[in-house]
Amino acid sequence: MVESNDWVEYSAKDGRKYYYNKATKKTTWEKPDELKTKEEKATPWKEYVAKGGRKYWHNTVTKETTWDMPDELKKGPQQPAQPQKPVLPTKTNFATKEEAEDAFMKMLEAEGVESNWEWEQTMRAVINHPLYRCLKTLSERKEAFGKYITQKKAIEEKEYLAKAKERREKFYEMLNEVTITEYTRYNKVAKLKADHPAMNAVTDLKERLEFFEDYMGDYHEKIKERRQKSFELIKQATESILLDLPNIQVGTRWDDVKKHLFEADEIKKLVDDAKVNNPVEEYFAKISILKAFAMSMERLDKEDYEKRREAEKQNYRKERVNRDNYRELLREHLSAGNIAPVTTWAEFYPLVKSDLRYTNILGQKGSSPLEMFWDEVELLNEEVYDCRKRLESDLKAAGIRISHTESLDGLKEILKSSRIKVQIPDNVLPYVHEQLIIKAQRKYQDEVDRKERHKKRLLDDFKYELRDLSPPLTPESTWEDEKKRISKMKIYREIDDEDSAMLIFTKVIDRIKESSRRKHSRSEPRTSEHRSSSKRPKSGENKEPLDEEKSDCQMEEGEEPQ
Template sequence: MSGFAPPFPQPASAWQEHKTPEGRAYYYNNVTKVTQWTKPEEMMSSAERALQSQPWKEYTAEGGRKYWYNTETQQSSWEMPEAFKKALGSTGGPSNPVPQTPYSQGGGYPATGHDYSRDSRDSRDSRDTREPYPESRQISYGNDSKAQPAFVPATNDPEYSSQEEAEAAFVKLLKRSGVQSDWNWEQTIRVIAKDPQFRAIRDPKERREAFEKYCQDMILQDKERAKERLTKLRADFETMLKRHPEITHYTRWKTARPMIEGETIFRSTDDEDERRQLFEEYIVGLKKAHKEQQASQKKSAMDGLIELLPKLNLEAYTRWADARDIISSTPTLQENEKYQALSQFDILTAFQNHMKGLERAFIENKQEEKSRKFRQERTARDAFKSLLNSLREDGKINAGTKWSQIVPLIENDERYLNMAGQAGSTPQELFWDVVEEEERSLRGPKNDVLDVIEVRLPRKT
């Protein structure tokens, strides 16, 4: 343990530390049932929290020597930075401090002759393993370009022939390390940074983009798996419920649950809300099927009643009070169960529709009969006029002829008999019409003769 850091506090009651067979520590929350590699903040000491909140991170170079890397400025130093010391709670600095030079493109790590004891470094394990300073760069002492490098770390960076292979290897590492879709990038780096496949993708930006794409794919896969699982569970749940005919469209969950809680399919999910949702979906289907069945039965009964009403000899003027007794006493309605689905309102509706049809047919028949009678009367009238005209041509009707003189001539004629009792003009009125025409025809010559006589006779003075 380090002399700088205070001892770790006891873990919170909800979190417990365990180790894998390989000795790697992981943490389990017995309340939320969450398992994770990262040490929970509740179990961290004040020094660990301080280290986590500052940008300097400690790493070990080849040969076991420690160096520090700033994740914000991308500077590195062999000497422990003051911020790191403060986070550890260190008092005093190194005995022979050497000024540190930030890393630049043209140089390397700054040189220092200072080193801390291994006991002091062991407490600062790589809990936060953000990407360290690239190991392919050399570390030299001072600014002397001729100085030999302090060390040239051997690189274990994997080489791949294409970007696709590198991305595939990086994704394989994420899967092997158990990276979840809800992890952030910093949390993921702590888990996979020490693995050589972490640098399968050299560019940090592309590496993070590959991680984000992996998380998106994981989310889609999780959603698809959840959808497939729910689809299968819904089908199994429906099959289970169908085996219980006592569960009907009006059964409630609190009534049905004791009936099915012993079923294996019921225990295949521990989510009570999910069970109830699947049950409610099944009940909705039953209600829909019941409603469709009722509508079908009602339609069949209405069709039967519509076919039955014309056989009851109802008249267009029959009242509902009389028709109701006639319809209710019909043996067909009493013996056939399908008509039990009809209410009095349904029967009244069918009766009214039937009455409308009868009234419409009655009115049409009346109109047709009236038109037919009108045509008959006009035909009879025209025939009688023809009879009178023939008598006129024969000289039997003239301006001075009387009706009594004509009646004996036509009283047995069918054309005269057809006019009897007919609406409109009577036979006698038609006869006088012919006489008037005859008088008008004589009045013209008579007036001409009178005019000539008046002109020729001398006037008296």
């Protein structure tokens, strides 16, 4: 084991030597400059050991690699190739700082100062050199040393990149000699070219993998471009063949056309051309035919969809026009008064059944003519209701009451009043008037019925008060005789209807006469019973009027009980 500074030399199992830096933890197959002899540094040839222990040499200048030892190395260490050193100036005093700095940097190069040296190491190596003091101060020397190290590293970096480029090119040339497919792996190439100089020239496994992956990346890209070009040609040929085939339509299956496609001369030629590059390409060419067929069917399907969509759009526009025309027809009849809030379809249908605006809408999607008719009727009812409610509010605020006999012209005059704010369309006003009259008539009839019921109650009470008169009425009593006494009764004055009062009086007298006849016809006197039955029932007792009184005082049909 050889050790120098931080570098340590080791031997691998196959006999090859490698080097490890304890400080940087770097491992390399290439011998570091710190371990090289002056003779090794002087020659551009570098020695390597391939797997199996066989040595080969590589010239870093000419980029030549050989299994045979170069002649200049055969001469031995007595005649090493002398490295070219910069010509140093003989003087130590310079007119300018730039000249002194240039001389100092040439001195560093001549003394073999490396790019990884520190100032202390450099100073120990050159402190006794005459040109060390061409720069007067320590800071100037350190500044020049820094520039030298920067330039040195830049040169080494450039050289490293050039060497890496050369190694990459040689590595690519080696890979070109191998039958490569898109599925080739590095391990296979490493076994096939284990002893190849280009393989052994790349001592770092990471760098080898990088070169291989970059090469395969370029290879895959070329394959992709080639296959894409092949696919475009196959696609054009497939579409052309499909257009010439009969019965090609949406829904055509692959099984129906694949025989025609594969037997076509143009397709056969494209498949054969693909096979020339690589047998695997034949498979991709056939897959491309299937893919091209699928794309053609997709295009046909899309075209068919667009046609159907356009037809649907046109039909939709046509149906919309038909609906608009039918609505216009409804509005015409609405303005003409043929559609009222209570109009039925049976009444309206005969008016439109022969109109094209009606017949054109039949069978369309969406609302039917009947539904649209009811929509108009409903809208009319809503408008009439809204106008009536607002008019009623204005009438109430103005203190105006609509009579059940109010005419339409009379309502129009009322609407001219400044106290009425609502504006009612002419086609709606008749229906508003109709509803107002119906409502007023209902109120009027309710009032008439209420008064009639009240009058009946008064007449009924009047009947019982007549029976309770003191002295009582007799069968011989007459209206003329009793009128003066009766007119003083409060209930008579409330009735305020002499004819109705006379009718009740007559019925009461008739009842008294009938009771008197029955009394005389019976064998037993029933005076007390007669007196009892003629009296008005007390509060809480059941009233049981006689038969003839029942018919006179019965409630009429539909009358509300009081």
